[in-house]
Amino acid sequence: MSAPIPTPTSSIPHRVKAQINQRQSSLSSSINSYISQVPNNHSHSRNLSEDISTLEVDLNKSEDNLNKLPVYLTKSNLSSCQGNLGLEDSEAYGILIRIVEQIVAPTEEDETPSNHIEFLKRKDTLLVIIMMLLLVISYILQTVNSHVIQFRTKGILVELALLSSLVIWSYYISIYESKRFARELYERAKLILKVLEDNRVRPMRMIKVPIFPTLSIVEVYRDGFLHPLPIHLTVMGDVIELPLGSKSFVDMEFYADYYGLELNKKLVLRKGQTLKAQFFDCIPQIVEEMDTFKFKLLETRLTQTLKDTVIQERPVSVIQNQMKRIKHLFIRRLGILVFLLSLIVSCLIYFVFDLPRGHNNHWIELLIQVPTYTFLAWVPLSFPNLWFLVRNYCNAYILVLFEALQKNKEEFEDEEDIDEFDTEAPSPVKNVEINMKQVLSKFWSLVTRKDHNFSLTRSTNLFESLGSITTICVIDKEETIATPFPQIEELMFLDDEENTVLLDLSEDSDYYPNGIKFEDSDWQKYMQLLKPLGFNLLLSTRCRTEKTRKNDWEPHLIDPLNQIKCNLCPARQTCLCRLGKEIGFKDDIVDGFSHQKTIVLSAPYHPAIEDPMFKKCKMELPTVTSNLYEEVKSSSYQLFSSGHPELILDLCPDFWDGMSLRPLSGACQAKLHDFYQNAIVKDSQVIAYSYRPINVANRERLTFLNSQDLSVIRLDEASVIPHTPLDTLPSTSTSDQNQSPMIRYLSLNKPSASEEDAEIDPLLAEQNPEVFYRSSVKDQVFLALSTMAHQPKNDVCDFIEDLSLAGIRFAYLSPGSEKESKAFAERLGLETDWNTCIRMSSEEEEDFEDHYIKAHLPRGIEQIRDHLENVDDIPLQVSLFAECSPSAVTEMIKIYQEYGEVVCCIGNSLNYVNTPSFAAADLGIAVEPLNRHIATSPASRKRNPQLELHSTLSIGSTLTSLPCGLFFHRDTSFFVLTQIIREARRLMAAARQGGTFLLACGLGISMLYIVSIALLLPPILYGYHIFWLSWLILSFISATFLWNPHEPNTMTSFVSKNVDHVQDFWRFFRYGVFRMIVLVGIWIVMFWVSWQSIWEVTSDGGDKHNDSKWHRHGDWSNWNTNHQWAHLHCQNILLMFIVYHLTLVSSTFMSRTLPIWEYNPFQNYIWIISVLLMWLLQSGFTLIFFIFSPFSIEQIFGSLPLHYYLIGFLSPLVFIPFQELIRWFDRRKFTKFQKRSKLEFNTKLGLHSPV
Incomplete structure (x- = not known):
């Protein structure tokens, strides 16, 4: 059965009631007197300190008495610890080093033979090795069976050397990347180990650490001193201090030996358990004596954290899954089909045309070499190595850009062509200049393992994930x-009719003079209610003006939170001096007051802690902080308090209505409780404010007060009465509100009438200061409630x-x-x-x-x-x-x-x-x-x-x-x-388009090979031509896509998810065939024209009459030197035009959807320079053969007809529009994908949701 809740006046004698009413009337007139002289907002300033001294009225009401408060105890009765308390830093760091090495270091040995075998088992590796064996067989057979050693036979040796180098390099890169991937986490951890081993760790002062829930810091004894440490730096055996309300992060045992206590059983706080006063039921006296409690850790938190970390496996990135899918379809399936198709065509040519004519040696090239070249042209062998370079470059660029953006202090702005009122405009950007030297330096460090920051670019797939x-x-x-500390949103107080007044506030330092503003236009009519609160706020801060604040972590409040060893809400650390200035106070108005003492009242057994309404809220120990000030001129004392609303209301029998003091009835308290309860469940934090003057006999000074010392009053369990659930409180709409019971959680004794009017005797107060402190905090005047929330x-x-x-x-x-x-x-x-x-x-x-x-x-x-x-x-x-x-x-x-x-x-x-x-x-x-x-x-x-x-x-x-x-x-x-997502998307699109360009070119060369064989033409290119083209020219051009400019829809387009990859592969395959088919036709015509023309120049008369220009009628496996040079020059000249055509075609691959007239490729200066360089390089490649050729440049190029050059140079006018036509079809599909994705993204109605 709950104890009866006392009413405010039921137990007070009539004589005392009259005295109370008389004092209230006197105090009301005094408060009205000083409030009338306080400046109205920003209009003018009065000397508040001269008038507030008149408030020396004894507020010792009969219904509040804190005589049951326990006497403030010291730790003198505690046993002294022998030696240093806790572990030494070196010992603890040694434990951490061993833990990290045991859990993370095994990846250092991740060089098992399975990686080597896995590389050899890869189908693409096996296929390339098979192709190399076929080339070896072809070389041996041609050497044995040919009467004249052909140039192309000697070229096989070069091709084998190149393929062998490629396989070896790919093997090295594969193993290297696997090792780097496995060691990245450990390499980063070794940075910490190195610092710990060298003992280059500097302890952190507690005053620099703010308090908010997501900051995992605990006070630990190291080398005999108490230091705040992150939880991950604590180890088993550490001795820590925990305040009430803290949640245990590991199992920990109460350190009873330190307190000289002998317990029947160990007190173990389990992981995840909240430390409450009830935990010490067997030793309740310790809660009355101590702020914090010492525990010895039974586990090391870092052990479980690292174990949970290393078992996590990140998914493969989207683009890597797409590459795997393409590799499976393009190489393993289509590649083999292309090889078989080429083999079938070659067999038909050999058995239908060559064998009947006695060209028995052609089978070596037709049945072995030609299918091999067709397959090698199809497979982009350079892609893995190119991807290795591209990936590291993109990661380097992202890291350098990210660092530059963080260092740059300029504001983010919309781009020039963006309408600021456009609701679908992309994100603003910051124009920063990227130093390419830094990018290349970072790129080199990522490639060569010299990245001293050990960025996890491989294990996180940095630019791919972004x-x-x-x-x-x-x-x-x-x-x-959100902001670290909450900002004030509302002020709530009671008016003269006992109705609640709610004022909304907003903070914005850029637009408001004081950084804060009342949202209500008529707020000034409540000035009499606000001014005591404003003075309270100004006196409770260290900062005189907003400009003096250096950073968010400085203790702006006089409330020494770092000395109050209990769990407090972050709102208690929020400075509201700006609100006091907005109310109308000037900076120098507090000069006449001197801070004398801080008193903290805590209630570890307060029923509010166990209130079921707040079971999901973070536990806060009910506390009230009271600051005692002396007016220098008059030596009078004022007490201003702020703290937990439940506790403040227990201390306040009256409230200030703007004109006088009024009893705080049960109905008023119910309204305040309703407001507090609703604010808490809506993610707000509530602070209550109160005030009282301290009347000292003869206006004598209290010389024993010390502003540097903190006095703490702790309420024991006997000081509280059983909790009344909030849902049983009287309704605020009752007709007779004044008859509602008072809501009290503190057990109060009634003083005598003589005690009520007694002034404080300075001599007695100095003899027993703790009694003075306890009497000072009672019988305060309620001012207001403020709600604060993280913004x-x-x-x-x-x-x-x-x-x-x-x-x-x-x-x-x-x-x-x-x-x-x-x-x-x-x-x-x-x-x-x-x-x-x-x-x-x-x-x-x-x-x-x-x-x-x-x-x-x-x-x-x-x-x-x-x-x-x-x-x-x-x-x-x-x-x-x-x-x-x-x-x-x-x-x-x-x-x-x-x-x-x-x-x-x-x-x-x-x-x-x-x-x-x-x-x-x-x-x-x-x-x-x-x-x-x-x-x-x-x-x-x-x-x-x-x-x-x-x-x-x-x-x-x-x-x-x-x-x-x-x-x-x-x-x-x-x-x-x-912005870095935008940049990563640009790089991702560029890499994807570059890869598409490489695949399309490989498809085109393979088509060229098959068609040329079907038309009875000799090999249109040799293997080293293919390697030169795909490994150098095309790879270099595709890499320049990384410098493509941004597309306007980069940050308004939806990207593919990491599932169902490349579902439209066959559609893209058809697009690739259509894109290349025109080019293949042009190249076939050009090769045939050049072959006819150059053959006539390089052949003698007998050759001209005996061999048809359609060379299949002759035995080309035994060509003489002139015929071989003619064939080689035809190939080199065609290769020069292939490079010319493909570099121009690359401009249509830069963007997937935008046509060339909207997406200007000439904005990519690197691409322009590279195209010119590749043309120059290919020209040099073509001309260098003339050094050894028996024919001059004039003979060869002069033999080519005019229409050959017209076709070569003017054909882009034909195939470029055709490329744009194919892209138009792709753009339609892409647009449909975007619309469908946006519809799915914006549709949030489920199966059971209303339509």
């Missing part, structure tokens, strides 16, 4: 996508909107409750309808809401897969997940990946639970909440760079973000991410 991202998962709020960082909302335009889904995986998550999601601009949030906790809690049942949404991570298979795909469409545990986040990322999503995970680099999620995602991005690096002086670093020190934050951040590919500084705009 260019293919379809989902971005954000798993942290504070200092990731999205600058540009985050626009960033999310731009992501949707790019087909990238933004998902916020929140650990908070559904209502809390929806409230913040609404600030982000996400949809918060009834079917847009999925709760990831299990169904065991059975707290379904009506809308949840109606929408048939899955509940719990274990139901997501079943829902996707049997119901609909809503879990992949929503952008909000609530009640997410770390394991649920990792599992949801895997589910995304199973359905083809390329996931980028963004989280805090100092939140230890994020590491497995970073490792599971395709790309992890760690946002650094604090400055990670602390170094020695610049002079000492110049003398010896090895002396550079690293902060513990830096080491802990690196361990947490070990699998991450990118690191964001805390002030980096998220538009940096959209």
